[in-house]
Amino acid sequence: MTVALGVIGFGIMGERLLRAALAHDPAVLRLSGVWDPAPEAAARLAAAAPDVAMLRSPDDVIAACDALYIATPPSSHLLYARAAFAAGKAVFLEKPLAEDLPAARSFVAEAEAKGERAAVNFPMASSPAVAQIAAWQAGLGAPQALTIHADFATWPRGWQQAAAGWLAQRAEGGFTREVLSHFLFLTRRQLGPLSLIEGRATYPAGTGSETAITARLKAGDVPVHVTGSVGTTALDETNGWLLEGETGAIRLRDWSIAEKQAPDGSWHTAPDALPNPAMRPLVLRGQLDKLAALTRGERVDLATLREALEVQEIVEAILAG
DSSP states (O other): OOEEEEEEOOSHHHHHHHHHHHTSOTTTEEEEEEEOSSHHHHHHHHHHOTTSOBOSSHHHHHHHOSEEEEOSOGGGHHHHHHHHHHTTOEEEEOSSSOSSHHHHHHHHHHHHHHTOOEEEOOGGGGOHHHHHHHHHHTTSOSEEEEEEEEEESSSSOGGGGGGHHHHTBTTTOOHIIIIIHHHHHHHHHHHOOEEEEEEEEEOOSTTBOOSEEEEEEEETTEEEEEEEEESSOSSSEEEEEEEEETTEEEEEETTTEEEEEOTTSOEEEOTTOOOHHHHHHHHHHHHHHHHHHHHTTOOOOSBOHHHHHHHHHHHHHHHHO
16 A cells, blocks of 8 residues: 655655655555645645655545645644544644643543544654664663753754744744754654653743743653753754663664763764654655654554653643743
C-alpha cells in the first residue's frame, strides 16, 4: 500500500517534511496535497514541489490523504486532527498538542478510547544519535543524574523569524515548548515517567514568551536539572542532554552528536556522528517510514499522544512557574 500524505500548514516544519516526503520511496509514500491560508505559501510550494497541489481547503486535503500531517500553530491542531479522525485518516501532529491543556487531555482520552492511528512528531524517536545513546546507556550502571540545557542567541531562532508572530508569544510559543520538549520526550523514553519538583520561568514585559527557565524534575527515580535561556550565547542555539551513571557518562549535544566520556574525563564522539543539518534527512526518513507503517495499522515507536501529553503537562507546569 502506497500511503497518501496530506499536509496542513506549509511553514518551516511543513516544508521540511514535504521535502523529506519528496525524497522518499514513492512506492511507500506519496504527497496528495497541501493547504495553508497564507498567500505566499502557494508560491513557496510551487517552487519546492511544482507537481504537488495547493488544495482549496483543509477538508480537501483530508479527503485526498491516508495520513494527515498537521504543522499549524498549536491552537488549530485539535480541529484538524478531529476532522481527520472523523474521516478515518491517520494523524501526525506537531507538538504541543494544543494551546489549551484541558482540551489536550480530553483529545488524548478520546483518541485512545477509539483506537485512533495517531503520533506526534518528536524526531528523536527515529534519531541514530539517540539510538547510540540508548546503546551506551546499558553500560552505565544505574543512572545517577541528568542535566539538560538549551540556550539561544535570540528567540525565535534566526531561521524561525517568519513564524515569530506566534513563536515569540507566551500563549503558544517559547523555547520550552518548541525545544526543551524534545529533550523531555527523550528523558521520558530513556528513564521513565516525569514528575516536576519545582520550576520557574522568567518573562519580559507584555505578552512575550519566556527568556529563561530552570526546573528540577524526577524521571523515574533519577534527578533531572533543566535550564534554558535567551541572549546568553553568541550561537544561534546550543543544547545538551548529559546522563551520569555509576560507571561513566554519556551525552547528546546540539541535537545529533552522541558522545561518551572516557575514564580520563575526555569526551569521545560516536564515529558516525553527523551535524544536525546532515542528520535531519535521515531522521525524517525514519519518521516517514514509521508514519506509513502506522497508517497501515502496524505497531511503531513514534511518539504517542500520551507521551506528548505527559511532556506538555511538564512544560506547562514549568511555564506556570
